Amino acid sequence: MKKVYIKEDVCIGCGLCEVYCRLKHSRSKDLVKAYKKETPRPLSRLRVDESGIVSLSVRCQHCDDAPCIGACLTGALSRDPSTSLVNVDEERCIGCGTCTLACPLGVPKLDTAQKKMVKCDLCQDEEIPVCVANCPNEALLYADAPEESPAANKQAATTVQ
Amino acid sequence: MVATRKIKYLIIGNSAGGIGAAEAIREVDKAGAITIVSDEPYPAYSRPLISEYLAQPYPVEKMAYRKPDFYEKNRIKTLLGEKVIQVDPDKHTVKLASGTTLAWRRLLLATGGTPILPEMEGDRLKGVFTFNRLDDAKAIDGFLNQYRSKVRAVVIGGGLIGVSVTEALVRRGADVTIVEMKDWILNTILDEEAADFEVQALAQTGTNIITGHTAEKINSYLPGEVCGVTLDDGRVLPCQMAVIAIGVQPRLEVVSESGIKINRGIVVDRRMATSAPDIYACGDAAEAYDFVYGKNRLTPVWPNAYEGGRVAGLNMAGKSAKYQGGTAMNALKYFGINIVSAGLVTPPDDSYETLINRYNGIYRKVIIKNGKLAGLVFAGDIEKSGIVYNLMKDGVDVSGFKEVLIADDFGLASLPDLVWRDWLVGAPPEGVTVVTSIEEPEELVIGD
Numbered sequence: 001m002k003k004v005y006i007k008e009d010v011c012i013g014c015g016l017c018e019v020y021c022r023l024k025h026s027r028s029k030d031l032v033k034a035y036k037k038e039t040p041r042p043l044s045r046l047r048v049d050e051s052g053i054v055s056l057s058v059r060c061q062h063c064d065d066a067p068c069i070g071a072c073l074t075g076a077l078s079r080d081p082s083t084s085l086v087n088v089d090e091e092r093c094i095g096c097g098t099c100t101l102a103c104p105l106g107v108p109k110l111d112t113a114q115k116k117m118v119k120c121d122l123c124q125d126e127e128i129p130v131c132v133a134n135c136p137n138e139a140l141l142y143a144d145a146p147e148e149s150p151a152a153n154k155q156a157a158t159t160v161q
Numbered sequence: 162m163v164a165t166r167k168i169k170y171l172i173i174g175n176s177a178g179g180i181g182a183a184e185a186i187r188e189v190d191k192a193g194a195i196t197i198v199s200d201e202p203y204p205a206y207s208r209p210l211i212s213e214y215l216a217q218p219y220p221v222e223k224m225a226y227r228k229p230d231f232y233e234k235n236r237i238k239t240l241l242g243e244k245v246i247q248v249d250p251d252k253h254t255v256k257l258a259s260g261t262t263l264a265w266r267r268l269l270l271a272t273g274g275t276p277i278l279p280e281m282e283g284d285r286l287k288g289v290f291t292f293n294r295l296d297d298a299k300a301i302d303g304f305l306n307q308y309r310s311k312v313r314a315v316v317i318g319g320g321l322i323g324v325s326v327t328e329a330l331v332r333r334g335a336d337v338t339i340v341e342m343k344d345w346i347l348n349t350i351l352d353e354e355a356a357d358f359e360v361q362a363l364a365q366t367g368t369n370i371i372t373g374h375t376a377e378k379i380n381s382y383l384p385g386e387v388c389g390v391t392l393d394d395g396r397v398l399p400c401q402m403a404v405i406a407i408g409v410q411p412r413l414e415v416v417s418e419s420g421i422k423i424n425r426g427i428v429v430d431r432r433m434a435t436s437a438p439d440i441y442a443c444g445d446a447a448e449a450y451d452f453v454y455g456k457n458r459l460t461p462v463w464p465n466a467y468e469g470g471r472v473a474g475l476n477m478a479g480k481s482a483k484y485q486g487g488t489a490m491n492a493l494k495y496f497g498i499n500i501v502s503a504g505l506v507t508p509p510d511d512s513y514e515t516l517i518n519r520y521n522g523i524y525r526k527v528i529i530k531n532g533k534l535a536g537l538v539f540a541g542d543i544e545k546s547g548i549v550y551n552l553m554k555d556g557v558d559v560s561g562f563k564e565v566l567i568a569d570d571f572g573l574a575s576l577p578d579l580v581w582r583d584w585l586v587g588a589p590p591e592g593v594t595v596v597t598s599i600e601e602p603e604e605l606v607i608g609d
Binding site for chain 2 (some may be wrong): 006035047049050051052054055056058061069070071073074075091092094096097098099100101102103104106107108109110112115147
């Protein structure tokens with residue numbers, strides 16, 4: 001599967017990834033409306049963490065061990081076997097936040113208005129995710145993941161085969 | 162009657178732990194026979210959703226923990242509504258209440274918890290309930306439906322279950338009084354300050370909270386029916402129904418005479434194996450490794466049940482998996498207020514350091530011992546709490562950057578890069594096609 005890679009050394013923390021993500025998840029697809037008029041407010045599925053000169057555009061990594069899936073109280077989170085993506089069934093999500101507590105990146109975001117969790121689906125209806133497509137500094141890359149990703153190594157540490 | 166063929170994997174319990182184990186077994190062993198037996202007549206459902214069910218409208222189908230074809234697709238045989246009464250570790254059999262004996266090769270005890278019921282006068286009256294399973298929610302629902310006027314309820318115990326049933330009852334229009342023995346509600350999972358978020362929310366709904374007292378007896382005027390609850394100070398709270406929610410304990414009756422080692426729960430090692438060969442345990446029934454305490458403890462929460470079941474399942478299927486450990490972890494969303502906590506919520510002695518940040522109605526607290534996290538409470542804004550939880554789980558020494566953990570602008574970038582680099586996917590592999598922006602950036606003309 002393809003994943004989004006972060007090149008934090010060239011990320012300038014401009015936040016355009018967040019802007020385009022929010023726009024993508026708006027109903028109006030209009031930037032001003034998305035930010036100022038729409039209720040419930042569309043939420044960005046990613047966030048930019050900054051500290052000093054370091055900035056990181058963080059989103060769901062669809063980890064191999066995905067602790068959120070096991071933590072989910074309702075079964076709303078699952079891995080799609082065809083795409084390997086970790087998906088949330090918004091019908092069954094109650095927005096409790098257990099996944100937020102379980103995620104090492106803290107990325108599951110609660111839409112408090114809708115009482116649902118929202119997360120990145122790597123823009124399944126786009127050729128490449130809008131955050132990557134609109135990153136002005138090529139700090140985000142969309143590329144095939146190697147067979148063993150770091151998350152898988154972490155799992156291997158706990159599962160001695 | 163003794164079944165001649167041995168079931169390869171027999172799982173007692175059809176909730177988070179049992180399902181976690183069955184899924185893990187199927188990842189490794191596609192063919193070995195799996196049977197799940199449960200005294201509940203339903204396909205696995207999300208137990209925490211019973212409060213949504215009671216609050217209404219929430220259809221039972223939406224409570225399903227797995228898709229309707231789950232059992233069929235994974236070729237799992239179910240014996241639902243069948244109660245196991247005895248486990249025989251030597252003969253590798255279990256006896257069912259219906260008289261059947263099942264033989265197994267590997268057994269998982271995912272029997273869950275059962276409400277603690279104190280000896281109390283009036284606890285058998287109609288209108289006295291517990292709140293742990295779907296049938297409890299159905300019973301309360303049926304009771305409420307008899308009334309056209311406002312129902313008054315007393316909830317005995319202000320823990321997670323007590324507050325869950327209170328929220329549901331309030332949403333059904335009932336007048337509720339919570340009676341909590343300790344100084345504040347939710348005291349095992351929240352400190353007093355975070356619990357106060359809930360107290361404020363409950364107060365707004367008109368819910369009455371009495372702390373520092375216990376219920377002595379449940380009173381009856383009309384034969385068999387509840388008319389009130391008497392407290393230890395003699396106060397009488399008139400009500401039509403009472404919910405006993407003072408806690409849960411591991412459900413151990415099936416193993417009590419089996420010789421399997423039991424402390425407060427079924428003792429398991431890091432492989433989730435019990436003291437008896439080929440028998441594993443997980444979930445609320447088991448006493449498994451707690452990484453905050455560094456020893457075995459009961460941590461009756463859903464995510465740990467699933468993870469423990471998963472580890473048990475892998476080992477049952479012949480892999481060698483180790484349980485990294487769990488700790489108490491809870492996410493609350495009563496009345497729209499999000500709170501999470503994990504590990505310790507109040508330091509037990511002064512060898513612990515506590516850091517707190519209160520800002521704009523948001524509360525963040527971490528507890529640290531010897532440089533390592535031992536607990537966290539986030540209220541009002543729980544985003545990124547998972548970063549702190551996993552620092553605790555992985556035993557990362559946070560002494561060099563502990564202040565940032567509770568900062569308003571906390572994020573991965575606030576941590577040493579060694580920490581987050583591990584968690585992010587890192588550099589893309591060499592020699593793969595890298596896709597970036599689709600269009601060439603337009604040439605900017607300054608002043609245009």
